[in-house]
Amino acid sequence: APGRPKQGDTPSGGSDPRSGGARGPTSVWPDSPRAAQRLGISTVYQEVNLCPNLSVAENIFAGRYPRLGLAQGWRIDWATMNRRARELVARIGLDIDVTRLLSDHPVAVQQLVAIARALSIESRVLILDEPTSSLDDDEVQKLFEVLRRLRGEGLAIVFVTHFLNQVYAISDRITVLRNGSWVGEWPVGELPAQALIAAMLGRELAAQSTEAPVPPVFDESAPALLQAEGIGQSGQLQAVDLRVRAGEVVGLAGLLGAGRTELARLLFGLETPDRGVLRIDGQAVAFANPMDAIRHGLALCPEERKTDGIVAELSVRENIALALQARMGMGKFLSRAEQATLAERYVKLLGIKTESVDKPIGLLSGGNQQKAILARWLATEPRLLILDEPTRGIDVAAKQEIMEQILRLAQAGMAVLFISSEMSEVVRVAHRIVVLRDRRLVGELPAGSSEDAVYDLIAAEHA
Structure with a gap:
C-alpha cells in the first residue's frame, strides 16, 4: 500500500544509522552518564x-x-x-x-x-x-x-x-523500534498512522478482513454488573464510560500506553479516581483499597506477573490461597490441609503442570504461573474478573487453554474485562470491544469485528 513502511526502510536520501557508513558524524560510545553529558x-x-x-x-x-x-x-x-x-x-x-x-x-x-x-x-x-x-x-x-x-x-x-x-x-521524523531492534525511520508526513502501527506491531494490516470471528453466545438483556460513569484520574486517564454485564466478556483494546492498565487499577481500587462514579449492581461504590473491590466480587490478574502477581518464594499452594485468605480476614485462617485441597482442585481444573502444590511457584513456567494467578482469583468466586495481559509471555498451548477458560467462565455467568495487546485474542473472545487511545476512550465495536477494524479506530484521528 502507498506509504506503508517495510522493515528496514529508511527515508529517501538517508542511511541506516547502524551502518557506520562514511557519511554522517563520527560515532561515539559514551560509557557512563557523565561521559554522555560531556558530549x-x-x-x-x-x-x-x-x-x-x-x-x-x-x-x-x-x-x-x-x-x-x-x-x-x-x-x-x-x-x-x-x-x-x-x-x-x-x-x-x-x-x-x-x-x-x-x-x-x-x-x-x-x-x-x-x-x-x-x-x-x-x-x-x-x-x-x-x-x-x-x-x-x-x-x-x-x-x-x-x-x-x-x-x-x-x-x-x-x-x-x-x-x-x-x-x-x-x-519531524519518526523512528520505530520493535523487540529491541531498529525497524525504520521516516519523515513524519510520509508515515500514516496505520503504517506506523504496522511498523510497531510487525505486521501488515490487510485492506479488508476476510475472516470474521465467531462471537460467543451472550444474553444481551442481562443487567450491568459494573458501570463506570465518567471515571478518570488527572494525568492518568480521561473520563471513561464503561459497563460490564454478568456473563459478558468486554475486550479492552489499545496500544501500549493507551490507558488500559490505568483503567483496570482504578476499577480495582489500586488507584483512586478523582472524577466519575463507579456502580456495582446499580449502587454507587467507592473503593478505598483492593480489599473493598474483593468484597464486592471483583478480582484482578495484573499485567506484571513477576512483580505484582506471584510471590516467587512461596509455594503454588500458598500463592493460590492468598486472595481467599485475605478476603477471610485476620481472624480466620485456612489450614495447610485446606490450602492443599484448594490448590489441588485448581491445579487439576486449569491443568497447572507442577510435581507438587508445595513446589515454589517461581520454578514454574510463565504459563503455569499465570494459571496459578487465575486460580488464586477463581478461588474467591468473583463476579467480575479483570484480566490484564493474561497471555503475555506464555507459550501457545498455555494461551489456548487460558482463552478457552475465559469463555467457560463467561458462559457460567462471570463478567470478564479482558485486556490484551494481541488483537486476535480480543476479537476472538469479546462480546464488545472498548478501544482506548492516548488514555481516552475513542470508540466501541461489536462482537464479530475484525482486528483491522480495531486498528482503524485506534488510528482514525490521524488517518
Whole structure:
C-alpha cells in the first residue's frame, strides 16, 4: 500500500544509522552518564528522578553546585546558583521561585525542572523518555511549546513516547523500534498512522478482513454488573464510560500506553479516581483499597506477573490461597490441609503442570504461573474478573487453554474485562470491544469485528 513502511526502510536520501557508513558524524560510545553529558547529551527519564526535599535550584545543579573561592572555604555560592537557576527556568517558560522546595510544585512543573537541569549542562541533544506520561492535556501542550522553542534554538530532541497523537504533534521524523531492534525511520508526513502501527506491531494490516470471528453466545438483556460513569484520574486517564454485564466478556483494546492498565487499577481500587462514579449492581461504590473491590466480587490478574502477581518464594499452594485468605480476614485462617485441597482442585481444573502444590511457584513456567494467578482469583468466586495481559509471555498451548477458560467462565455467568495487546485474542473472545487511545476512550465495536477494524479506530484521528 502507498506509504506503508517495510522493515528496514529508511527515508529517501538517508542511511541506516547502524551502518557506520562514511557519511554522517563520527560515532561515539559514551560509557557512563557523565561521559554522555560531556558530549552534550542529556536525558530526562519517565520517572522524575529529582529530590523533592531540595529546592528547585538545588535540583538543577545537584552535584555541580557553584562554589565560592578558597578564602570563603569553598562554600556553595547560593546567589550565583539561584540566579543561574532563574535564567534556566525562564528559558523554558517557567516563572517560579527557584528557592522553594521541588515538592511544592505539581508534577508538570517538576518535569520542566528536570528539563532545565538537563539544559544546565549546555546540552546539544536532549532525550525525553515518556515525558508526558503523568501530564494532562493542557500540561502536555505547555511542554510542547517549550520543546518547539528549544528546537528553534537548535537543540536536537529525541522524544520517546507511545502516544500516537503526540508523535504527530511534535515530531519531524519518526523512528520505530520493535523487540529491541531498529525497524525504520521516516519523515513524519510520509508515515500514516496505520503504517506506523504496522511498523510497531510487525505486521501488515490487510485492506479488508476476510475472516470474521465467531462471537460467543451472550444474553444481551442481562443487567450491568459494573458501570463506570465518567471515571478518570488527572494525568492518568480521561473520563471513561464503561459497563460490564454478568456473563459478558468486554475486550479492552489499545496500544501500549493507551490507558488500559490505568483503567483496570482504578476499577480495582489500586488507584483512586478523582472524577466519575463507579456502580456495582446499580449502587454507587467507592473503593478505598483492593480489599473493598474483593468484597464486592471483583478480582484482578495484573499485567506484571513477576512483580505484582506471584510471590516467587512461596509455594503454588500458598500463592493460590492468598486472595481467599485475605478476603477471610485476620481472624480466620485456612489450614495447610485446606490450602492443599484448594490448590489441588485448581491445579487439576486449569491443568497447572507442577510435581507438587508445595513446589515454589517461581520454578514454574510463565504459563503455569499465570494459571496459578487465575486460580488464586477463581478461588474467591468473583463476579467480575479483570484480566490484564493474561497471555503475555506464555507459550501457545498455555494461551489456548487460558482463552478457552475465559469463555467457560463467561458462559457460567462471570463478567470478564479482558485486556490484551494481541488483537486476535480480543476479537476472538469479546462480546464488545472498548478501544482506548492516548488514555481516552475513542470508540466501541461489536462482537464479530475484525482486528483491522480495531486498528482503524485506534488510528482514525490521524488517518
